[in-house]
Amino acid sequence: MVVQMVFRILLLLGSINAIVQGAGVTNGSCSTQTKCGEVDIPYPFGIGADCYINDWFAIDCNETLSSTSPKPFLRRLNLEVFNISIQGTVRVNYPIFMTCDNGTKSTANVNVDLVSSPFVFSQSKTRFLAVGCNTFASLTSPDGSVIGGCMSVCDQTKKTILTNDTSCNGINCCQTTIPSDLNEFNATIKPIETQSAPDCKYAFLVEQTWFQTNMRNPSEIQYMSHVPVVLDWGINTTFFSLVTGNNMSTDSSTSWSSSTFFCNTSTNSTGNPRLTFTCSCKFGFQGNPYLPQRCTDIDECQDPNRCFFNSNSTRGGGSQERCVNTIGSFYCLPAGIKPPTKDITIGLSTSFGLLFLLIGGWLSYRVVKKRKNIKRKEKFFKRNGGLLLQQQLSSSEVNVEKTKLFSSKDLEKATNHFNVNRILGQGGQGTVYKGMLVDGKIVAVKKSKVIDEGKLEEFINEVVILSQINHRNVVKLLGCCLETEVPLLVYEFIPNGTLSHYLYDQNEEFPPTWDMRLRIASEVAGALFYLHSAASKPIFHRDIKTTNILLDDKYRAKVADFGTSRSIAIDQTHLTTVVQGTFGYLDPEYFQTSQFTEKSDVYSFGVVLVELLTGEKAISSTRAEESRSLATYFINSMEENNLFDILDARIMKDAKKEEIIAVANLAKMCLNLNGKKRPTMKEVEMKLEAVQMLRKDPNVQQNYEEVECVRIEMYKQWDVVSKSTMSGTDSGAASSSDTHPLLSF
Structure with missing residues (x-):
């Protein structure tokens, strides 16, 4: 514990020194201007190049027409500065939000974004106020949820804010505290009831002491456009790491100190570190702890x-x-007695000796810690199936160079230490985070939920299968990381979510038209045909559903989630496994026999095709009990000649009847309970593309047979493979011992 404490002290000393030197504070390149008008500008803030710790702390000293002296502004936020304290606060001039019954609104930008900055609104020094008669004002987060607010009622004797009441107790004026760590918000004002006369209402953040001291009447706010607000600031520990090369990991109780100053990390409302810290001189010292000379002794x-x-x-x-x-x-x-210089000398000598001893202990600790980290990563690599992955990649004749091994440090930085705000989605196998690599590339990082060695097969299986796939409609695997406590996969980032989200959540900008649904269905069918026939080994996906189909920036389909997929030998027709899949999409024949074939994927695709036609979910409790399964509901409706009663109203506007019937019949064929009677994915793709071609050029209807012949000729090159792998559930059932899964325990 003592060694760790000394390590942190020395690390902080070196880090601060490196940063201020890197900023030019000590090399003379910085200007000597430390004031702007009447405002002192202490480091880490500064005026001019090389005078501040980073751009967030840059101050512009601007001449204004309304003032005889220049005024300082935070460059990145464009906020006027009233006062800066090296204890971690900065007082700024912040705009007011105003709206009137006649439609007038404030033109100032009242939503200053502090999300990526080292600043947050000070909870202890700032309040949220609303001024106006019968007013409800609220603070809302960007997603629209209310995070604070208050309500004021009218003075019944005079329904106006122009009163002589100097308090803000809910009559014509109300106030409330703000949440901790507030760094972005929207202010909204709603009237409680209709006013008899035009009225203006105001909502704003304000420094509490300033409001109590300077506002004799809340109604004076109508003559102001800005009020003082206090921001808390801190220095980002990640910035220290970039400058010094040291990894300054923090936790909620972390603090550093020396003989003259101390530093503490900031924490958020949940007690977790905000990865920023502030420093102060100790009692008996004075100065700026962020400068090289830091704090000096007070005489x-x-x-x-x-x-x-x-x-x-x-x-x-x-x-x-x-x-x-x-x-x-x-x-x-007492007068005449000399100070004990000998005792002081002995004390100093002892202190220096202890310091050198602790430095030696720190160096030893650093070496031991480095070795432990290396062994720890090696342990995780083996436990996460690294050796098995290497074996599978080599035996599968995969180009290993394309499968990059990422370091844990790179992925932690890319995902902001797996921040909950970066979560894209969660599933049965893990959580997916949005990340940005050092080269600026946006990726999706999949992290297993728990350490479960029984799930390693799915993880290794997904890496090996995706390493073999190169298709524009299959999500691309960029690499993986095995040196962490749980294994990680890195994919290309697909920005527009899942097909399920696209179908069932309204999208006014890009609605799911008939053309888009046909194209998506054709792309998924093409990807499955590739997996079944054109990959180095036939691959069964085993979990096709709308939540496993992603949409890229151009709304092109990308098949994802290969955790349960399997490849088979070319001469095999099926594999026998424990039943896995999602209810509503699960092949009934596979459920009964435990034998999964390519036609099982065809059945699941048929359910997706019906979802595209009807806009209904695969399983729904709102339908009658006998029709909760969409496949059953669809087949019954077609047999009863009620197809057009269950179709999505959005496709009825621009789809031709014969096109809908063609796709519906194709879906019915895919959902046949007898797998042998279902079409192959090759046939499905051909029929969907034929419908698209007929839709683009109605004249092709006359030469339909010629089009079919051309399409068959285009796929002739895959016939040799498909004859032995995909045509023959008739050829007999193989036992489970004949299959060759990618990995088995």
Whole structure:
């Protein structure tokens, strides 16, 4: 514990020194201007190049027409600065939000975004106020949820905000506290009831003490456009790491200190570190802890009365004692007695000896810690199936260079230490985070939920299968990381979510038209045909559903989630496994026999095709009990000649009847309970593309047979493979021992 404490002290000293030197504070390249008008600008803030710790702390000293002296502004936020405290606060001029019954609104930008900055609104010094008659004002987060608010009622004697009441207690004016760590918000104002006369209402953040001291009447706010607001600031520990090369990991109780100053990390409302810290001089010292000279000793003996005592003192006499200044303190001696210089020398020698001893211990600790980290990563690599993955990649004749091994440090930085705000989605096998690599590339990082060695097969299986696939409609695997406590996969980032989200959540900008549904269905069918026939080994996906189909920036389909997929030998027709899949999409024949074939994927695709036609979910509790399965509901409706009663109303506007019937019949064929009677994915893709071609050029209807012949000729090159792998559930059932899954335990 002592070694760790000394390590942190020395690390902080070196880090601050490196940063201020890197900023030019000590090399003379910085300007000497430390004031703007009447405002002092202490480091880490600064005016001019090389005078601030980073751009967030840059100050522009601007001349204004409304003032005889220049005014300082935070460059990145464009907020006027009233005061800066090196204790971690900055007082700024912040705009007011105003709206009137006649439609007038404030034109100032009141939504200053502090999300990526080192600033947050100070919870202890700032309040949220609303001024106006019968007003409800609220703070809302960007997603629309209310995070704070208050309500004011009218003075019944005079329904106006122009009163002589100096309080803000809910009558014509209300106030409330703000949440901790508030860094972005929207202010909204709603009237409680209709006003008899035009009225204006105001909502704003304001410094509490300023409002209590300077606002004699809340109605004075109508003559203002800005009010003072206090922001808390801190220095990002990640910035220290970038400058010094040291990894300054923090936790909620972390603090650093030296003989003259101390630093504490900031924490958020949940007690987790915000990865920023502030520093202060210790008692008995003064100065700026962020500068190279940092804090200097205060000479308490400059006060002539520091060691004066009267005749009633127990020390006797009535004269002044001698004041002796020490580092950080002082003591008094009776006149004529010299300070114990020998004791001080011994103490200093002992302190330096102890310091060198601790430095040696710190160096030893650093070496031991580095070795432990290396062994820890090796342990995780083996436990996460690294050796098995290497074996599978080599035996599968995969180009290993394409499968990159990422370091844990790179992925932690990319995902902001797997911040919950970066979560894209969660599933049965893990959580997916949005990340940005050092080269600026946006990726999706999949992290297993728990350490479960029984799930390693699915993880290794997904890596191996995706390493073999190169298709524009299959999500691309960029690499993986095995040196962490749980294994990680890195994919290309697909920005527009899942097909399920696209179908069932309204999208006004890009609605799911008939053309888009046909194209998506054709792309998924093409990807499955590729997996079944054109990959190096036939691959069964085993979990086709709308939530496993992603949409890229151009709304092109990308088949994803290969955790349960399997490849088989070319001469095999099926594999026998424990039943896995999603109810509503599960092949009934597979459910009964435990034998999964390519036609099982065809059945699941048929359910997806019906979802595209009807806009209904695969399983729904709103339908009758016998029709909760969409496949059953669809087949029954077609047999009863009620197809057009269950179709999505959105496709009825622009789809031709014969096109809908063609696709519906194709879906019915895919959902045949007898797998042998279902079409192959090759046939499905051909029929969907034929419908698309007919839709683009109605004249092709006359030469339909020629189009079919051309399409068959285009796929002739895959016939040799498909004859032995995909045509023959008739050829007999293989036992489970004949299958060759990618990995088995």
